[in-house]
Amino acid sequence: MSNLVGADRESDQAALRAIIEVHRAMPGAMLPLLHAIQGQMGWVPAEVVPLISDALNVSRAEVQGVLDFYHDFRRAPAGRHVLQICRAESCQAMGSYRLEAQARDILGINFHQTTPDGALTLEPVYCLGNCACSPAIRIDDAIYGRMDPATLDALIGDLRDAQAPA
Ligand code: FES
Helix, strand or coil: CCCCCHHHHHHHHHHHHHHHHHHCCCCCCHHHHHHHHHHHHCCCCCCHHHHHHHHHCCCHHHHHHHHHHCCCCCCCCCCCEEEEEECCHHHHHCCHHHHHHHHHHHHCCCCCEECCCCCEEEEEECCCCCHHHCCCEEECCEEECCCCHHHHHHHHHHHHHHHCCC
């Protein structure tokens, strides 16, 4: 992942241009292109808007509109860990809204925000394919089912402890 600052900036720019070049001729290139950028960079920097606009011959407003519509695209680098709470129907029915409130309370942040120490980003997600074990959450690449407040509390505590300075 990269944050487009400092010494990495030039190589990041080159990487962005390479991704755009690979995707620009595809039919319906916009979404695959944005996903590829997020896949490589970990987020979608604002500076890609004019680059994509030029490459795909669409307006900047159109690119921005797609970014605004799909909440999966991060506008800033994620924290060292990402906690996603499923907000789709099955998990909502099984009380995931309580987990959302709990996570917001513990972390002091809202969805799409990162704790000030950069440890953890909180995101909504709409079905993790684990509906039979609702409510479900994901921490980085690991999915947890039948989540309850005590377990969530412990998982968040572990993540925070792991990030505490030595
Ligand atoms: S609805 Fe939450 S995992 Fe499917």
